[in-house]
Amino acid sequence: MSLSNLDLVNECDAFPYYQADPDLYLASISTYFELRVANHDYALGYMLPSVAEVFRGVPNWDLNDDDRILTLTSGSTVSERSEAVEQTLLALRTTGHFKVLDKWRNELYAVYGRNKELLFNVERSASPLLGVVTYGVHLTAYTKDAETGALKIWTPRRAKSKQTFGGMLDNAVGGGISSGESPFASLVRECAEEASLPEDLVRRDARACGTVTYFHIRGEKAGGETGLLQPECEYVYDLEVPEGLELKPNDDEVEEFYLWSVEEVQGAMRRGEFKPNCALMVLDFLVRHGVLTEESERDYIEIVARLHRRLEFPTL
Amino acid sequence: MSLSNLDLVNECDAFPYYQADPDLYLASISTYFELRVANHDYALGYMLPSVAEVFRGVPNWDLNDDDRILTLTSGSTVSERSEAVEQTLLALRTTGHFKVLDKWRNELYAVYGRNKELLFNVERSASPLLGVVTYGVHLTAYTKDAETGALKIWTPRRAKSKQTFGGMLDNAVGGGISSGESPFASLVRECAEEASLPEDLVRRDARACGTVTYFHIRGEKAGGETGLLQPECEYVYDLEVPEGLELKPNDDEVEEFYLWSVEEVQGAMRRGEFKPNCALMVLDFLVRHGVLTEESERDYIEIVARLHRRLEFPTL
Numbered sequence: 001m002s003l004s005n006l007d008l009v010n011e012c013d014a015f016p017y018y019q020a021d022p023d024l025y026l027a028s029i030s031t032y033f034e035l036r037v038a039n040h041d042y043a044l045g046y047m048l049p050s051v052a053e054v055f056r057g058v059p060n061w062d063l064n065d066d067d068r069i070l071t072l073t074s075g076s077t078v079s080e081r082s083e084a085v086e087q088t089l090l091a092l093r094t095t096g097h098f099k100v101l102d103k104w105r106n107e108l109y110a111v112y113g114r115n116k117e118l119l120f121n122v123e124r125s126a127s128p129l130l131g132v133v134t135y136g137v138h139l140t141a142y143t144k145d146a147e148t149g150a151l152k153i154w155t156p157r158r159a160k161s162k163q164t165f166g167g168m169l170d171n172a173v174g175g176g177i178s179s180g181e182s183p184f185a186s187l188v189r190e191c192a193e194e195a196s197l198p199e200d201l202v203r204r205d206a207r208a209c210g211t212v213t214y215f216h217i218r219g220e221k222a223g224g225e226t227g228l229l230q231p232e233c234e235y236v237y238d239l240e241v242p243e244g245l246e247l248k249p250n251d252d253e254v255e256e257f258y259l260w261s262v263e264e265v266q267g268a269m270r271r272g273e274f275k276p277n278c279a280l281m282v283l284d285f286l287v288r289h290g291v292l293t294e295e296s297e298r299d300y301i302e303i304v305a306r307l308h309r310r311l312e313f314p315t316l
Numbered sequence: 317m318s319l320s321n322l323d324l325v326n327e328c329d330a331f332p333y334y335q336a337d338p339d340l341y342l343a344s345i346s347t348y349f350e351l352r353v354a355n356h357d358y359a360l361g362y363m364l365p366s367v368a369e370v371f372r373g374v375p376n377w378d379l380n381d382d383d384r385i386l387t388l389t390s391g392s393t394v395s396e397r398s399e400a401v402e403q404t405l406l407a408l409r410t411t412g413h414f415k416v417l418d419k420w421r422n423e424l425y426a427v428y429g430r431n432k433e434l435l436f437n438v439e440r441s442a443s444p445l446l447g448v449v450t451y452g453v454h455l456t457a458y459t460k461d462a463e464t465g466a467l468k469i470w471t472p473r474r475a476k477s478k479q480t481f482g483g484m485l486d487n488a489v490g491g492g493i494s495s496g497e498s499p500f501a502s503l504v505r506e507c508a509e510e511a512s513l514p515e516d517l518v519r520r521d522a523r524a525c526g527t528v529t530y531f532h533i534r535g536e537k538a539g540g541e542t543g544l545l546q547p548e549c550e551y552v553y554d555l556e557v558p559e560g561l562e563l564k565p566n567d568d569e570v571e572e573f574y575l576w577s578v579e580e581v582q583g584a585m586r587r588g589e590f591k592p593n594c595a596l597m598v599l600d601f602l603v604r605h606g607v608l609t610e611e612s613e614r615d616y617i618e619i620v621a622r623l624h625r626r627l628e629f630p631t632l
Contacts, residue, residue, distance in 0.1 A: 019628035290524045305529055315618065
């Protein structure tokens with residue numbers, strides 16, 4: 001197996017684009033249900049029909065088969081909506097309807113409306129059932145050879161015991177953003193937890209470098225139901241780490257850190273060893289640092305655009 | 317007048333998005349004609365009906381009103397197609413049909429197919445009539461204060477005499493890529509012509525940082541017909557310039573160079589003093605350098621995605 005960089009993008013950003021193939025896009029869309037909340041006439045996510053079906057007749061929800069819309073009908077405040085959502089999800093967890101709910105995290109993700117207002121919070125493990133946009137932070141930690149300028153990238157291998165993407169390669173630091181937490185606060189916390197990076201170093205030197213956005217369709221390795229729709233926005237940070245400072249796992253999520261040359265990283269990418277969305281952060285890093293260029297990468301223009309998908313749902 | 321950064325993006329990337337408003341998008345599309353070449357059943361660009369109409373009955377062209385497609389029917393090689401296109405455009409220039417052709421440049425732009433193959437070349441000034449994707453290079457030249465790390469950005473003011481966007485602010489170096497010229501070769505040439513930058517410095521230190529892509533609708537300041545459709549791909553480069561090295565115009569296209577703080581640049585952006593697409597390169601630079609962040613920019617996610625539009629036509 002040798003994956004091209006565009007293959008890696010296609011694996012993660014798998015939802016069709018209207019302009020690339022209108023028929024395929026509309027055929028996909030027409031099988032899904034839109035998720036909405038009352039008095040907001042736009043989609044917050046797409047849900048599989050097999051998932052939406054389970055909400056039929058459940059209090060606080062209305063399933064409109066003609067328009068293929070599932071609406072949370074109750075609640076006009078964040079807490080009312082959030083409670084109604086939680087009540088349903090807890091019941092579905094108890095009934096064992098969805099495997100993804102077996103990994104209940106007791107962590108809330110935020111769902112925003114068109115005016116960037118918080119509409120409701122939802123248990124993290126349930127977010128792919130609803131198909132709503134989720135937010136994360138990813139940091140690439142690298143060193144630069146003082147003489148040659150050659151980059152080395154700190155690359156962790158996920159613990160084999162992890163339920164999702166066990167044993168695969170990852171970005172130095174990455175994690176989901178809980179509702180109410182700022183991206184940078186989330187980053188600082190994860191840097192300590194996952195890589196033992198000193199807080200003062202992160203606060204001083206971590207550099208925001210944009211976002212990577214994509215529309216994923218969950219496969220087997222994510223665990224739980226497949227085919228769930230997962231539009232994601234990752235806030236991307238770079239951190240140049242002084243030579244000699246070693247990244248070390250501080251929890252049981254990482255097995256080991258490697259300090260790899262760009263060539264070693266690219267080899268592992270081609271072999272499909274990276275967690276799919278983490279490969280995208282590496283590509284974004286390599287583009288921004290002039291390693292991937294139009295001379296070295298045949299699909300340069302397509303890749304750069306695809307790393308920054310405009311999501312069709314409201315975002316923060 | 318105080319423009320937000322999203323206003324600046326909207327001004328340049330003005331073509332509607334299907335997902336944002338399907339009705340608006342389809343209404344727009346349905347007024348345009350697709351440009352195609354024989355035996356390639358996909359659009360290379362969108363043309364205004366008032367432009368396509370002029371090709372009716374012209375040898376080598378077929379105007380299909382039912383499907384709204386203008387096809388170059390003659391030629392099966394690059395040179396045959398290019399000659400047929402040139403022949404028509406020269407005739408249209410003579411008849412004075414289009415104001416944009418008054419600025420005939422004797423410079424050819426490349427039009428590519430889905431397999432990244434060159435399909436034909438077209439006179440630069442005519443490319444917005446056909447609505448095809450054009451390519452350019454833009455370089456941001458900056459200095460970094462050794463002590464504070466504060467960025468300063470070299471910002472030229474275009475000569476008032478320039479036919480397009482005269483007197484407006486620009487990126488340090490920018491220009492269109494002629495057919496057959498590589499982006500980097502184009503960059504090196506423009507750096508000497510426009511900013512007197514030493515070739516060895518540019519070759520050593522200019523860093524490729526991705527692409528900025530957008531779909532522009534031409535307004536008054538571009539000169540010539542308004543409403544022409546202009547999908548563009550700009551290869552973006554950064555160059556950290558040593559303090560003390562001064563950028564100077566080497567031709568009559570630039571009036572003067574300023575070395576401005578980020579605040580001065582942002583002030584001029586808010587006042588609408590930048591050429592529209594150049595403002596996008598500044599935004600991309602500020603995002604990649606951690607100046608614009610989710611904390612300082614309300615529309616961060618939207619802006620980053622919009623700077624990297626996936627164009628709906630084949631690109632190189």
